[in-house]
Amino acid sequence: MLDSPVIGTKMPPSITFTLGEHRYERSTESRVVPAGMLAFPAGLGNAETLRIVEGAVCLYQQAGDGGRRILDILGPGHVVGAFLTDLGGCNVLALTRTRLAAVAAPEEPARIAEATRTMLKRAQSHALLLRGNAVSERVASCLLDLERQFGGEFGPGPDDETTFTLHLTRADLADWLGLTLTSVSRGLNAFKRAGLIAFDHPKVITIRDREGLEALASGQGEPTRRRLPQAASPAGGF
Amino acid sequence: MLDSPVIGTKMPPSITFTLGEHRYERSTESRVVPAGMLAFPAGLGNAETLRIVEGAVCLYQQAGDGGRRILDILGPGHVVGAFLTDLGGCNVLALTRTRLAAVAAPEEPARIAEATRTMLKRAQSHALLLRGNAVSERVASCLLDLERQFGGEFGPGPDDETTFTLHLTRADLADWLGLTLTSVSRGLNAFKRAGLIAFDHPKVITIRDREGLEALASGQGEPTRRRLPQAASPAGGF
DNA sequence: CGCAGTCTTGAATCTCCTCAAAAGGCGTGG
DNA sequence: CCACGCCTTTTGAGGAGATTCAAGACTGCG
Numbered sequence: 187m188l189d190s191p192v193i194g195t196k197m198p199p200s201i202t203f204t205l206g207e208h209r210y211e212r213s214t215e216s217r218v219v220p221a222g223m224l225a226f227p228a229g230l231g232n233a234e235t236l237r238i239v240e241g242a243v244c245l246y247q248q249a250g251d252g253g254r255r256i257l258d259i260l261g262p263g264h265v266v267g268a269f270l271t272d273l274g275g276c277n278v279l280a281l282t283r284t285r286l287a288a289v290a291a292p293e294e295p296a297r298i299a300e301a302t303r304t305m306l307k308r309a310q311s312h313a314l315l316l317r318g319n320a321v322s323e324r325v326a327s328c329l330l331d332l333e334r335q336f337g338g339e340f341g342p343g344p345d346d347e348t349t350f351t352l353h354l355t356r357a358d359l360a361d362w363l364g365l366t367l368t369s370v371s372r373g374l375n376a377f378k379r380a381g382l383i384a385f386d387h388p389k390v391i392t393i394r395d396r397e398g399l400e401a402l403a404s405g406q407g408e409p410t411r412r413r414l415p416q417a418a419s420p421a422g423g424f
Numbered sequence: 425m426l427d428s429p430v431i432g433t434k435m436p437p438s439i440t441f442t443l444g445e446h447r448y449e450r451s452t453e454s455r456v457v458p459a460g461m462l463a464f465p466a467g468l469g470n471a472e473t474l475r476i477v478e479g480a481v482c483l484y485q486q487a488g489d490g491g492r493r494i495l496d497i498l499g500p501g502h503v504v505g506a507f508l509t510d511l512g513g514c515n516v517l518a519l520t521r522t523r524l525a526a527v528a529a530p531e532e533p534a535r536i537a538e539a540t541r542t543m544l545k546r547a548q549s550h551a552l553l554l555r556g557n558a559v560s561e562r563v564a565s566c567l568l569d570l571e572r573q574f575g576g577e578f579g580p581g582p583d584d585e586t587t588f589t590l591h592l593t594r595a596d597l598a599d600w601l602g603l604t605l606t607s608v609s610r611g612l613n614a615f616k617r618a619g620l621i622a623f624d625h626p627k628v629i630t631i632r633d634r635e636g637l638e639a640l641a642s643g644q645g646e647p648t649r650r651r652l653p654q655a656a657s658p659a660g661g662f
Numbered sequence: 663c664g665c666a667g668t669c670t671t672g673a674a675t676c677t678c679c680t681c682a683a684a685a686g687g688c689g690t691g692g
Numbered sequence: 693c694c695a696c697g698c699c700t701t702t703t704g705a706g707g708a709g710a711t712t713c714a715a716g717a718c719t720g721c722g
Contacts, residue, residue: 309544595700
């Protein structure tokens with residue numbers, strides 16, 4: 187298991203303790219959660235609102251048949267808390283070693299309101315993405331989102347290329363995007379062959395042609411399976 | 425165009441005025457918007473927060489190519505306002521003659537916060553619906569949602585059947601559900617043949633077998649095209 | 663080194679979409 | 693009142709894309 191060293195040099199004194207089989211680290215300012223662990227385990231102060239400082243989490247629902255249903259992937263800057271998990275019986279799972287900072291009490295209500303708006307917008311965008319888009323559009327869109335969230339990790343490379351770590355498996359990606367594992371893999375490799383992205387290790391992605399991906403993500407690409415009907419009636423009457 | 429008579433007998437004195445080519449009706453307590461008209465036209469006091477008293481509206485984005493992208497359908501009880509439309513450049517369109525009541529100033533912030541949470545939950549549910557479900561599941565789920573929202577119109581019929589008015593065209597439904605017009609029509613008629621629903625007029629739907637629809641909506645029905653991959657890794661690791 | 667999990671790739675099937683045409687409903691005007 | 697046109701809805705046939713099933717390659721770990 188991870189040794190949970192304190193990252194950075196100016197961290198306040200922290201305490202490390204064990205809950206179940208996992209070790210948590212906590213201080214007055216931030217908390218570190220190892221990969222694969224819930225960010226809000228029972229007994230850790232569930233009511234807290236936390237801001238992701240580094241790492242990645244996924245917001246998911248536990249389906250009845252044991253499968254996960256990933257609602258969103260959140261990186262640094264996003265605010266999570268009971269206001270999210272209470273909404274639909276969701277969980278917040280750390281996809282990698284994630285550091286979270288408590289949101290100060292005086293500004294907590296405003297942060298929660300802002301985060302709720304942000305999540306609503308993301309959920310609407312995601313619904314639109316899933317509404318009628320082909321594999322290539324879904325994969326392109328999610329790559330761009332993940333790049334925006336995690337692209338700062340290694341800094342920009344030559345020729346405006348960005349490399350980031352994919353914290354999800356192909357199966358997770360498929361779950362999030364409403365596709366199958368094989369379709370995601372095919373999509374990623376098609377992009378790779380087309381020179382839009384590059385990857386040697388399946389979890390380290392380099393964006394090589396952002397404009398090309400954006401064109402695909404917005405449905406401007408070659409006319410693949412468009413599920414959009416012709417424009418609706420001008421005045422949706424009865 | 426409609427004559428905009430005041431519905432009900434205990435309405436407060438109202439004023440009627442014309443904006444563009446449409447006639448609006450307004451009072452200190454409520455406002456009536458005809459079908460096909462925006463609920464927040466410029467010049468009508470955009471900043472107001474309104475609660476739907478009766479009728480139906482759709483929340484949609486105007487796509488670049490002129491098509492609509494319907495995000496949600498909202499019936500009585502839902503709260504709409506600038507907090508929604510500002511989020512993603514959306515519009516709120518009345519699908520039928522709709523009466524809206526202003527939310528009183530003292531309780532407005534709380535209502536907005538509550539409505540934002542409600543809309544987030546709806547958006548997440550919708551994304552999950554669109555994430556991996558077949559035509560029958562999408563149509564069944566949306567019928568149940570519309571029944572919950574508009575089923576009180578005619579009251580329950582015999583044998584627990586509920587009849588409601590479908591304020592949307594098949595094209596609108598297809599847009600909302602990420603399908604095509606023909607697929608929606610096929611789905612509805614398949615349900616009709618199966619005895620799950622009934623309709624003579626295409627806009628007046630009777631729910632005849634709610635449990636059957638619920639089984640379909642939750643994916644418990646006959647194993648149609650399930651896009652769910654096998655359960656993800658237990659600890660989503662790297 | 664072997665194992666378990668992940669990722670890639672191939673072939674066949676199936677669902678849904680596209681294109682197309684006909685039927686039904688509604689308002690307008692004769 | 694009926695005929696006409698427009699829009700909506702229904703239904704059919706064919707094809708494209710994604711899924712399913714299945715096998716093999718790769719990675720990381722014990």
